[in-house]
Amino acid sequence: MLEEDIRITKSREAIVQAMDTLLEQKPFRKITVNDICRTAIVGRTTFYAHFEDKYKLISFILQQEQQRLEDIILNSPPEEVILNVLLDILENKKLYYNLFVAEVSDELQRLLQDTFNSFFTNILSVCKSEGVQLACETLPPLVAFYTTGVVGMIMWWTETDFSMPAEEVTSCLSSLLGYLWE
Structure with missing residues (x-):
């Protein structure tokens, strides 16, 4: 159970960090969920498990x-x-x-x-x-x-x-x- 919690936490942190990184490069409106997933190295399913959308x-x-x-x-x-x-x-x-x-x-x-x-x-x-x-x-x-x-x-x-x-x-x-x- 603890190992799963660590993976979940790390995935969420990677997604947040990916958005931070992308915001250093371009405006929010130009960032897509695909950009976030690619930068965070997570799948779309993982992204949507943590956040409903980029908003x-x-x-x-x-x-x-x-x-x-x-x-x-x-x-x-x-x-x-x-x-x-x-x-x-x-x-x-x-x-x-x-x-x-x-x-x-x-x-x-x-x-x-x-x-x-x-x-x-x-x-x-x-x-x-x-x-x-x-x-x-x-x-x-x-x-x-x-x-x-x-x-x-x-x-x-x-x-x-x-x-x-x-x-x-x-x-x-x-x-x-x-x-x-x-």
């Missing part, structure tokens, strides 16, 4: 990416969160470009919004509990404002093919969000 596979990969970004947020000092997220995106820029900019930027926006929403909820709750004068007493609209601003800046940066160094984008955002780190 379920990409959904699984996006959930993993969101978890990675949330781990960065949880393990970084607040003032370094944005830089660390930007550096992670830059490190995987070909993947981000082919997955998000070439066609489905709404998915990137959703992934980043979900990730930063919890980050700003936590930061602003702490600020409020410590008596910091916030621009708005009600947190949800303030969280939405900051999240949308940061995500908008990251989307712009990605869509302009990372036209500014990550440190410069971080500096700009830090100036806008400065009081949150104090």
